Amino acid sequence: xxxxxxxxxxxxxxxxxxxxxxxxxxxxxxxKVSVGLIGRNGAGKSTLLRLIGGTDQPTKGHVERRxxxxxxxxxxxxLQGSLTGRQNAKFVCRIHGHEDDIxxxxxxxxxxxxxxxxxxxxxxxxxxxxxxxxxxxxxxxIDFDVYISDEVTASxxxxxxxxxxxxxxxxxxHASLIMVSHGEGTLKKFCTSGIWLDNGKAxxxxxxxxxxxxxxxxxxx
Amino acid sequence: MIRYDYAHPRTxxxxxxxxxxxxFLREAVTRLSTGRxxxxxxxxxxxxxxxxMLFMFIVIRMRVVGGISIEAWLIIGLVFYLMFKRTAGQxxxxxxxxxxxxxxRQVKPIDTLLVRAALExxxxxxxxxxxxxxxxxxxxxxxxxDPLTVLAVFFGLWLMGLGFGLVTSVVAAxxxxxxxxxxxxxxxxxxxxxxxxPISHIPKPYRDxxxxxxxxxxxxxxxxxxxxxxxxxxxxxxxxxxxxAVFAIFFGLALHKHFETKLITL
Numbered sequence: 100x101x102x103x104x105x106x107x108x109x110x111x112x113x114x115x116x117x118x119x120x121x122x123x124x125x126x127x128x129x130x131k132v133s134v135g136l137i138g139r140n141g142a143g144k145s146t147l148l149r150l151i152g153g154t155d156q157p158t159k160g161h162v163e164r165r166x167x168x169x170x171x172x173x174x175x176x177x178l179q180g181s182l183t184g185r186q187n188a189k190f191v192c193r194i195h196g197h198e199d200d201i202x203x204x205x206x207x208x209x210x211x212x213x214x215x216x217x218x219x220x221x222x223x224x225x226x227x228x229x230x231x232x233x234x235x236x237x238x239x240x241i242d243f244d245v246y247i248s249d250e251v252t253a254s255x256x257x258x259x260x261x262x263x264x265x266x267x268x269x270x271x272x273h274a275s276l277i278m279v280s281h282g283e284g285t286l287k288k289f290c291t292s293g294i295w296l297d298n299g300k301a302x303x304x305x306x307x308x309x310x311x312x313x314x315x316x317x318x319x320x
Numbered sequence: 321m322i323r324y325d326y327a328h329p330r331t332x333x334x335x336x337x338x339x340x341x342x343x344f345l346r347e348a349v350t351r352l353s354t355g356r357x358x359x360x361x362x363x364x365x366x367x368x369x370x371x372x373m374l375f376m377f378i379v380i381r382m383r384v385v386g387g388i389s390i391e392a393w394l395i396i397g398l399v400f401y402l403m404f405k406r407t408a409g410q411x412x413x414x415x416x417x418x419x420x421x422x423x424x425r426q427v428k429p430i431d432t433l434l435v436r437a438a439l440e441x442x443x444x445x446x447x448x449x450x451x452x453x454x455x456x457x458x459x460x461x462x463x464x465x466d467p468l469t470v471l472a473v474f475f476g477l478w479l480m481g482l483g484f485g486l487v488t489s490v491v492a493a494x495x496x497x498x499x500x501x502x503x504x505x506x507x508x509x510x511x512x513x514x515x516x517x518p519i520s521h522i523p524k525p526y527r528d529x530x531x532x533x534x535x536x537x538x539x540x541x542x543x544x545x546x547x548x549x550x551x552x553x554x555x556x557x558x559x560x561x562x563x564x565a566v567f568a569i570f571f572g573l574a575l576h577k578h579f580e581t582k583l584i585t586l
Binding site for chain 1: 329330334338339341342343346349350356399420421422423424425426427521557581586
């Protein structure tokens with residue numbers, strides 16, 4: 100269960116404080132419910148994901164996680180360029196408390212990312228596709244109750260996209276998802292409920308179809 | 321895939337410990353193995369520094385300071401100052417160097433600073449031992465007369481480095497371009513801590529003003545601890561070094577607590 104309580108968020112810009120991105124967002128995500136975040140570009144979808152994942156802190160309000168929540172998958176940060184893929188993977192396993200079975204998990208990541216010998220090369224030599232494969236493998240190697248995904252299915256070549264979609268399907272069996280996607284099909288496939296973000300407010304819909312309809316109705320005709 | 325026992329979530333302490341473990345190993349790898357001979361530079365830098373200073377003192381024909389040989393005087397001063405400088409510098413830059421890691425909510429800014437301080441203390445201790453043994457090998461009188469005091473002072477300078485770094489890391493993160501000012505302060509501390517300038521040669525009342533610098537107390541106490549014949553500066557007080565260090569650490573921790581969210585969201 101994840102409880103989001105009256106979250107406000109604004110960023111600092113070069114000209115002082117920016118406008119409110121999120122203004123009084125509250126909702127509770129029950130256990131085992133996968134949620135899709137819908138909204139226009141700049142509506143604060145990614146910001147909300149980062150706040151739920153704990154990567155960023157809200158200006159006001161707080162998030163309570165009563166389960167194991169992942170960091171935003173496909174998120175660009177969290178890898179150090181001068182270290183190899185393996186060293187970065189070791190770090191992530193360790194901070195998530197997997198010191199004992201680290202070898203199994205490293206093997207899984209290397210196998211899943213399919214980057215071969217590049218696993219032992221510094222991250223800064225990776226292409227962006229290789230990087231996102233590694234990041235995706237990393238998030239799958241750690242067990243969470245809730246995975247947070249920011250358009251992760253969009254990255255990589257066709258074969259990897261296929262692989263990611265299959266992985267997502269398997270995930271939904273034992274964990275839930277919170278995802279941002281502009282693909283209606285993807286959302287309908289994985290999510291049962293939806294949150295529509297509009298003007299800094301969040302609207303909860305038990306059924307993802309209702310959320311999509313509400314979003315579509317708000318678009319200028 | 322391996323499943324995890326969800327019924328028993330990790331405690332805050334066990335999360336922090338695993339983060340420290342992971343950070344320590346990661347920092348050690350970056351510090352010792354990026355580049356082909358990164359570990360060699362860690363040792364070469366203070367030795368080159370020492371050689372240059374030694375050369376300058378030989379040119380001005382200064383052989384003895386305060387009753388001990390210039391070699392012993394310089395080695396002790398530089399090695400003990402190194403403990404402060406390296407720790408403070410590494411801790412100060414821990415936030416910018418590890419910004420990417422705050423993507424994982426398990427990693428708190430303070431973790432990166434504490435881990436860096438520990439690693440740097442460890443590395444500098446090894447360097448100090450190597451330089452000490454090297455000096456003794458070349459016939460410099462470096463065998464400590466009072467090993468406990470010497471160890472305590474070494475530890476005190478590490479604490480001071482940690483405290484200084486804790487405070488400056490927050491200041492540098494919150495105030496843009498303040499790094500230049502911090503650099504000037506560091507140079508000032510270096511020159512007034514008696515590492516390369518014999519403070520006992522400075523006349524009163526200016527000498528007493530310099531006693532405000534806690535590093536001066538540490539470095540003079542270290543020389544006195546190694547050679548009991550050393551004419552240490554009057555007014556020497558090791559306790560003052562520890563008081564300043566503890567104050568700086570508490571002040572730094574308070575700053576970190578107060579600006580915790582700001583440091584992540586910056």
